[in-house]
Amino acid sequence: MSHQENARGPKPKRLTSSRIGIYAFLVIAAAFFLLPFYVMVVTSLKGMPEILKGNIFALPEKPTFEPWVIAWAKACTGVNCDGIRVGVINSFKIMIPSTFVSILLGAINGYALSFWRPKGGNVIFAILLLGAFIPYQVYLYPLVRMLSQVGLYNTLPGIIAVHTIFGLPVMTLLFRNYYVAVPIDLFKAARVDGGGFWTIFFRLMIPMSGPILVVAAILQVTGIWNDFLFGLIFAGRDNLPMTVELNNIVNTTTGTKAYDVNMAATILTAMVPLIVYFVSGRWFVRGIAAGAVKG
Amino acid sequence: MKPLRLRNLTPQVALIPTWAIVIFAYIGTIVWTIRISFTNSGILPRYDFVGWKQYDRLFHSQRWSISVENLAIFGVLFIVGCLVLGFLLAVFLDQRIKGESWFRTIFLYPYAMSFIVTGLVWAWIMNPTLGIQRAVENWGWTSFTFNWLSRGDRAIYLLVIAGVWQAAGLVMAILLAGLRGVDEDIWKAARVDGIPAWRVYLSIVIPMLSSMFVTAIVLLAIAVVKLYDLVVAMTGGGPGISTEVPAKFVIDYLFNRQNIALATAAASVMFVAVLVVLGPWLYSQYFRKGRGAQ
Known part of the structure; x- marks a missing residue:
């Protein structure tokens, strides 16, 4: 009887640690999937001087929408500079x-x-x-x-x-x-x-x-x-x-x-x-x- | 009442556009492409006959053999990577997770985007001067190097990473639907018998999901053969010609290098290869069961 209880005892504990493992895996995977999107967004809000410092993952120090405006209306493809x-x-x-x-x-x-x-x-x-x-x-x-x-x-x-x-x-x-x-x-x-x-x-x-x-x-x-x-x-x-x-x-x-x-x-x-x-x-x-x- | 013959004509008339597409755009183009591959055509088609000359040139072309080799490397790693990651994601999501729909949305969103977008983002992250390498250096690990994008022997693996990032969610979505269909009793029975969960997945669940694995593999394999956009956006085939792929070989020789005979020979090889691999599977899938015939 007591043997069985002992056998049962660790189970929830093991279960919770495996639960933590499951969530850890999912959160790390989510980070991997979100990373490129995050990089896209922060890069698009930085100015070029800030980008050249080389902290690709850092948040923009002075967020600017200038790149969006240029991308929309002024970016060049060959000789045309009408943006996207x-x-x-x-x-x-x-x-x-x-x-x-x-x-x-x-x-x-x-x-x-x-x-x-x-x-x-x-x-x-x-x-x-x-x-x-x-x-x-x-x-x-x-x-x-x-x-x-x-x-x-x-x-x-x-x-x-x-x-x-x-x-x-x-x-x-x-x-x-x-x-x-x-x-x-x-x-x-x-x-x-x-x-x-x-x-x-x-x-x-x-x-x-x-x-x-x-x-x-x-x-x-x-x-x-x-x-x-x-x-x-x-x-x-x-x-x-x-x-x-x-x-x-x-x-x-x-x-x-x-x-x-x-x-x-x-x-x-x-x-x-x-x-x-x-x-x-x-x-x-x-x-x-x-x-x-x-x- | 209209005469019977006339009424039965309407569906045939309605299918005329489709017949035209099937005959001209599908069958006609394939025949034409194969025909050109046996000529000496350069920038314009000529209709002489030079036998297997273009195929001979093709198989002796270094660019083609690199392309095929890259396709094999990419194909195997991409499919295996997507299956493993997609399966793990599906299994972990199937454990009564809080916020499951959030995770699902996150894992699948790359699949909604263009390969061009995927390629450009990953090329930027992997940028040898300003990407990951520089960021890690700035964090203090000064000897860190990650310049695979500029290394001919490694760039192909970056394409695999970007591809898996984009398509693993697809496998997850397909397999998760399959896991939801697994009978609850199997889990109860396994628990009673004291069989560990991983064992159940390996020996019972995976075989049960085999048809879904096949579906996923076929979808991924189609993406592999069509692989073009991702390469153009991410590496442009470089450094040098180290990440060239067959689909790009054909487009380049058709439209930039003005050698349509060689290009169509390459396209014909792709066509025959796909036919040989997919033909029997397609036949068994749709026609042996009589679904095509209803």
Whole structure:
């Protein structure tokens, strides 16, 4: 009896020490994950003289928003010194239509493939699925040629088309998997009522697609905003998205590097996806789970 | 009532844009790329036929072999690093933690950001003159050196650190969902039998989560093959060509070095490699179970 009590005795103690270990691990991990963000923020609030002292982790002695102002309106990419605001506008101009078109097309595909089962539907699905895994490098050059043939290379519609093309696999998969779970009887009832392809799609399917539309929008908004490769190759000089401008500001400017301005511009570029992330919360995780279905 | 044939035509019409994309943007481009890789094209495509010449050049190119080697180093360390860290985070978060949602938010936020942002921040932290090295020196440890970003033999490992920082949260999120699905009875049974927790994780939980591990590995592997932005932002392929990767090789030869034949040969090699690795898995995942066919 007493033996058993002894055996029980240390247990809470061991438990608390292991609890401390668990929290210690999590706090250290959190510090590792937060560190770059912290460094970004403090660097962006320092002046260059303070940065050159070399205390990258120190809080700013005299916080200044000057680097933010310069990053926004005056930072140079090559000969243009208009700041990153040009890229912000371009990124929105690319992101909004691309998100809309790719979701619409993905929804139509998912709906057609899961309810109407047209001839060759499985072929489409298989190729799109495979296409999602193949490195973009194999598509790039012919796509450049095709787009310049129709006059869309280096234009806004061109880059929107490219985002739509490469967003299609995941969008199609997302909506197909969502609609497959919708009871087929619902669809059949709508057919008996005389609903055609588009009527059922716009009046029945879209209104009940709320959750998956949110997930799709999160995936596309963050994905397209964060894109670098397509923007670099297809957008053209006048439509460069923010990520490309940011890299130009930081990595191709000559002369002394303005680390404070660079970090301010970096935070500005990360802002939109971070806001989406913090606002959407669990929806973002659902997006990952949904995107994970593809993998 | 409309004739039946006409009504069945509508879904086909609705799929025309997708058919066009599949035929031109997916299949057409791949065929075209492979075709160019067998030519002598320079800045513009030519449609002669030179056999395996470009592939021969490719496999004798030092830049390509360094790229492939880097991809292997990065791929293995990045995937293993993300899996280990992500799994540990998920397990520790699954211990009825106070403030769990705070921790989760912190661990996952890097995944929302662009690889460009990640690369630039880490390049700044690792800056050989003003980054960690200088800060630690200023704290009094004057002999401290951490100049990996300017060392050709070490810079690739910094890419791994930045990559793991960005993607470990993804693994955490996937595995945490899996851990939440583990039956409570397993833990009770293990406690009754006096089996230590780590043993249960190793021998029971990890095998139970195997499909989620596979999902995570596939997602990470895709990121590895596509690795481009992070390198451009963080090292630009340097110092020298020590952190070049295949995806960057293709882009550089396509758009800066005007050798599209060599670039498309490299792209074709990437394509075939991915196909060989992923093909069987994809087939078993989506078609053998009949999910594709419904």
